[in-house]
Amino acid sequence: MSNAHAANLQLALDWLKTVVTSRLRAHLGQEEHFAIGPLNLCGGPSSLSSFIENCNLGCEEFTLLMLALAPHLHPNFFGQIIAEHLPEGGDFPEFGGIKGTNHRGILPTGETAQFILAGDDLEQRLAVQQLLSPEHWFTQKRILWLEAVRDGEPTMSGRLLLDSEIVELLTLGTVSKPRFSMDFPAEYIETRIDWDDLVLNAKTLRQIREIETWITHNDTLLQDWGMGKKIKPGFRALFYGPPGTGKTLTATLIGKQTGKEVFRIDLSRVVSKYIGETEKNLARLFDKAEHKNWILFFDEADSLFGKRTDIRDAHDKYANQEVAYLLQRIEGYNGLVILATNQRSNIDDAFIRRFQTIIHFPKPSAEERCLLWQKTFPPQLQLAEDINWQQIAARFELTGSGILNVTHYCALEALADGCGSLDAKRLEAAILREYVKEGKIV
Structure with a gap:
């Protein structure tokens, strides 16, 4: 100071x-x-x-x-x-x-x-x-x-x-990042990896670039070109796809690339069983985020944005009101809001039109899995000649997070053994271990 x-x-x-x-x-x-x-x-x-x-x-x-x-x-x-x-x-x-x-x-x-x-x-x-x-x-x-x-x-x-x-x-003289609390049920997320480390479907990556284009040119579009009179501020995107396909990581990288802070919203801490409390929690969150240029990332958004229910009782009525209020605040937010879900079908069709872009994060193809294996393993780990990444990628369907889990396990095992190397047999055993963890085999 x-x-x-x-x-x-x-x-x-x-x-x-x-x-x-x-x-x-x-x-x-x-x-x-x-x-x-x-x-x-x-x-x-x-x-x-x-x-x-x-x-x-x-x-x-x-x-x-x-x-x-x-x-x-x-x-x-x-x-x-x-x-x-x-x-x-x-x-x-x-x-x-x-x-x-x-x-x-x-x-x-x-x-x-x-x-x-x-x-x-x-x-x-x-x-x-x-x-x-x-x-x-x-x-x-x-x-x-x-x-x-x-x-x-x-x-x-x-x-x-x-x-x-x-x-x-x-x-x-400085401003610290807000801490996770009941008044601010969101956590700051960041990553040390770069876009080159991420492996995405070409169509998915192309749509991601559209979001970056909005961030770069939004002020010019709204102010200099006068579109602020015709369109709402902010940008709303829906990411959908299986767990582990890079939705959270992509949101974090968008923030890193554009110099904006990314906060992941814990909807389980926002939604309350008490009438009116959910709206209060959301109001505090958006009031804090307004004019900060933050990227708000709502993970597992279907917990609140799922299919609307017919109004059978007071609980259904207020549940629908909570969704309506959140939509209102999201549409009024002047920054980037990203909602993520595992299944697009989990989101009510009436909400889909509120998004400027809907981006699918599919499971990686065999070619993409091969690239993921090559990018994920640390160069310090010596790989035996019997490891063929193309064959491994073709045989085992894993997402990016699954491949990272296998890599993590193999690296720790190699360090524990003191050998610093990995052969195909130990790699396949680690992959089967991940399969069991994911419930693919018993």
Whole structure:
């Protein structure tokens, strides 16, 4: 972290204290006018200065940002300022603010923002409310928004919420990848292999290139060519084929090739037996992913996208509502969504039209299996002359993951024996072992 980073945060806090103090003094009649002075940051690399520049923040927007950020930097920031001007204490509802569950200081609300930026001026208070409305880019890009309140309570009494990643960026200068949790039921996946290591059917590979073309040219298509008025944002793809044929690996490689992070969604953690909980889980997931340019990979998608049921009871009704909600969020997502299933027939035909591309991942042919065997075995393992990959590939039908399992087993056995070599007999024994594991023979 650079010296400028911490220095600029302190300068911003000092500036905010001056702004809040000016409003309090004007409110208490100690000053004639409220004024917001200029913010002067020091030079050098700083996440705060970069954020201001990249987002082109106005004065009021920056004030909102700092109001929400201040408790993360100084727990008693607001309490200390109020105590200096109201030493005898007492209730101060004009200032807004609430207490948190663990945080013992004042957490600013929309009312706090209205008081500091507008005082008692109704027109200006409404302008601040507009800054915190769902139409403002702060909310739309999930940077800063108001916490929902109970029915009947003023909207502006909700807390100012700053996205946790923005907090991390502004305080630590970096953003870590979200961790798997109940609030974020997805895991980051990556691979060290390259496209040259992957063996796919030629037609499958050609369709994959179509996805890369979309990623490369989508912004031009929507903005420069004006197609954003006619088509929905984002791209939706369905991968189908037997297990072990490269669906997950392909999704990961698309991310690696295009510089985008890939997250695999665990639908078993998303779907809940309690009414309404599935939608809440999905909302948290998509809200987190929005505007991040992530690739979302839904594995075993047929667990939620299977054949819709006739509505016989309340459970069927809400199950269909869950699917409808997920489809709505997927279609509104402005990035790439990939759904994977073992059987295309498991996906309801009504959902098929929602995908821009449907890609089949068949079991590898004998020629492709031969190539897989050659690419998978490490060069350090000495192969006996009696191993003929073409014959092995023709005799044994294995997927890419099955071949990898055999290779893994053979390599470990060779290391354990200390011989570092493999002959046809031991290879075939390892293949039969994999056949038993897959249930092909007993």
